Structure formats: structure tokens, C-alpha cells
Amino acid sequence: MTEKDHHHHDHACLEMFKMLSDYIDNDLDELTCKDIERHAAECVACKACLETLKQTINLCKGSTTRSVPDDVSRRLKATIQGLLENQPRL
Amino acid sequence: MPANKKKRKSPKDKDVELIRSINAGDLDLYYDLVKRYEQKLYNFGLRMCGDSQDAEDLVQDTFLNVFKYLQGFRYETKFKNWLYRVATSACIKKRRKSKFAPDRELSLEEFLPQNEAEIPKELPSWAMMPLDKLLNRELQEIIQQAILDLPEKYRLIMVLRDMEGFTTAETAEMLNITPANVKIRLHRGRLYLRDKLKDYFNND
Numbered sequence: 001m002t003e004k005d006h007h008h009h010d011h012a013c014l015e016m017f018k019m020l021s022d023y024i025d026n027d028l029d030e031l032t033c034k035d036i037e038r039h040a041a042e043c044v045a046c047k048a049c050l051e052t053l054k055q056t057i058n059l060c061k062g063s064t065t066r067s068v069p070d071d072v073s074r075r076l077k078a079t080i081q082g083l084l085e086n087q088p089r090l
Numbered sequence: 091m092p093a094n095k096k097k098r099k100s101p102k103d104k105d106v107e108l109i110r111s112i113n114a115g116d117l118d119l120y121y122d123l124v125k126r127y128e129q130k131l132y133n134f135g136l137r138m139c140g141d142s143q144d145a146e147d148l149v150q151d152t153f154l155n156v157f158k159y160l161q162g163f164r165y166e167t168k169f170k171n172w173l174y175r176v177a178t179s180a181c182i183k184k185r186r187k188s189k190f191a192p193d194r195e196l197s198l199e200e201f202l203p204q205n206e207a208e209i210p211k212e213l214p215s216w217a218m219m220p221l222d223k224l225l226n227r228e229l230q231e232i233i234q235q236a237i238l239d240l241p242e243k244y245r246l247i248m249v250l251r252d253m254e255g256f257t258t259a260e261t262a263e264m265l266n267i268t269p270a271n272v273k274i275r276l277h278r279g280r281l282y283l284r285d286k287l288k289d290y291f292n293n294d
């Protein structure tokens with residue numbers, strides 16, 4: 001496949017694609033950020049890429065935690081108590 | 091000592107205080123430390139192993155190991171990071187014994203659009219929706235499963251960075267890899283998950 005075969009292999013798009021996470025995580029210098037923002041404003045494919053990746057991360061960060069089931073908690077307590085009972089005391 | 095020399099206590103300081111007391115001989119306080127992190131670790135176990143029995147084993151093994159090594163705890167490290175380091179190695183050991191989730195490398199190329207039709211012409215609506223509208227139980231399960239399907243070296247990074255909220259530097263230290271390596275794996279892990287979400291929303 002040559003570079004011209006499709007849009008996403010455009011050099012700028014490919015470069016952007018590689019840096020999306022660094023951009024989202026604020027790990028890039030100001031100049032590079034500006035380049036990315038300029039490109040995303042004109043290239044809907046890259047803009048979509050960026051926004052879906054952002055949303056993917058939001059979904060991960062937003063995923064809820066479960067409370068520990070009572071029986072799991074009880075067994076852990078028993079394990080720790082057993083452990084502590086077998087320790088030499090000062 | 092002047093009273094104002096006491097600094098405001100961060101959560102880290104609270105752990106350190108507790109650990110000092112335990113290490114000074116007040117062993118029963120160890121259960122307080124366990125309770126502080128029980129739920130966090132259990133959820134970490136669920137995310138890494140996907141199975142509640144494995145998650146329970148992970149919690150138990152980790153707290154047994156932590157107790158064993160607590161005397162050697164270096165107070166300049168954050169206890170939470172050290173705890174996750176112990177949990178992570180318990181996790182890796184456990185996974186090595188099981189046969190599921192084969193380890194493979196993810197390449198950047200596999201996440202590029204493979205043909206013209208895959209190139210988005212507009213912003214997908216799910217990308218712009220508020221989280222509380224989007225994140226229902228079904229989607230949570232899709233995400234959980236996609237994370238479990240990731241090869242371990244990517245899954246660990248995804249869970250530590252994007253779910254447990256550790257920084258790149260902390261994750262690198264925990265896993266003994268370079269920050270650059272963390273970033274590479276994280277990017278590929280995220281792209282993998284994004285593809286799964288794209289599939290899910292396209293078929294919806």
C-alpha cells in the first residue's frame with residue numbers, strides 16, 4: 001500500500017495517530033500541541049480518532065468499583081487474624 | 091518542638107504512621123491497614139483476573155506478602171505504590187500458571203483503518219456523549235471483557251494508568267520498565283479498547 005492509498009496514511013495523520021495518547025496526557029510541548037490542534041480542526045478523521053480515544057479513556061476512568069462481598073471480607077479477616085496470632089510478640 | 095512544625099497530613103502520611111506503629115510492635119494494627127486497601131485491591135484483582143476467586147486469592151496473597159516484608163518497607167516510597175507492586179507481581183505469577191490470555195505484541199499498524207470505509211467521515215456520536223448517559227452496566231461489561239482480552243503487559247498498564255489512576259512515572263517504577271515503555275504500551279492498549287468500543291457502537 002502506498003502513502004496515497006488512503007487518507008490515514010497521510011504523513012501528518014500518521015504522525016498525529018502516534019501521538020494521540022501523549023497529547024491527551026499532556027506530555028507534549030506547546031508547539032506540537034498546537035500542530036495537533038490545527039490538524040484536528042481540519043481533518044475530521046483525526047478529530048474522530050482523538051475524540052473516540054479520549055472517550056475511551058473517560059470510560060475507563062469512570063468505570064465503577066464493586067464493594068467486597070461479605071464472605072470474601074470475612075475470609076480475609078480470618079486469614080489476617082490467623083497470621084497475627086502466629087507472630088512472636090515483643 | 092514547635093507545634094507548627096507538624097505538617098498537614100496527606101493520606102500517605104497516615105499510612106506511614108500506621109506502618110511505623112505496626113513495625114514498632116503493635117501488630118494488631120495491621121488489620122487496619124488491610125481494611126484501608128481491601129476494596130481497592132479486590133477491584134484491581136477483578137480487573138486483572140476477571141474472576142472473583144482469583145481476585146480474592148490476589149488480595150489474600152498480597153496482604154500476606156506485604157506483612158512478611160513490612161519491616162523492610164522504605165518510608166520514602168508511597169505505601170500504596172509499594173502495595174500495588176506486590177500485588178502486581180502476585181498477579182503475574184498467578185497468570186503464568188494459567189494458560190489463558192496468550193501474550194502477544196500489539197502493533198500500531200493494526201489499529202489504523204484498513205480501508206477507505208473505515209475512515210470516519212464524521213464524529214461518532216458516542217464520542218461526544220456525556221459519561222453518565224453512556225456508561226451503563228452492559229458497557230461496563232464490554233470494557234471489562236476487552237481489558238481481560240488484552241495481552242497481560244498491556245492490560246497491566248491500562249489498569250494501573252487509566253483505571254487505578256497511577257502516573258506514568260509511578261507505573262514505570264512499579265513494573266521496573268521505562269516511562270517511554272509505559273507510554274507505548276498504554277497507547278496501544280487504549281487503541282485496542284477503542285476498537286472494541288467502536289465495534290460495539292457500530293453494531294448497536
Ligand SMILES: [Zn+2]
Nearest residue numbers: 012013043046
Ligand atoms: Zn488527519
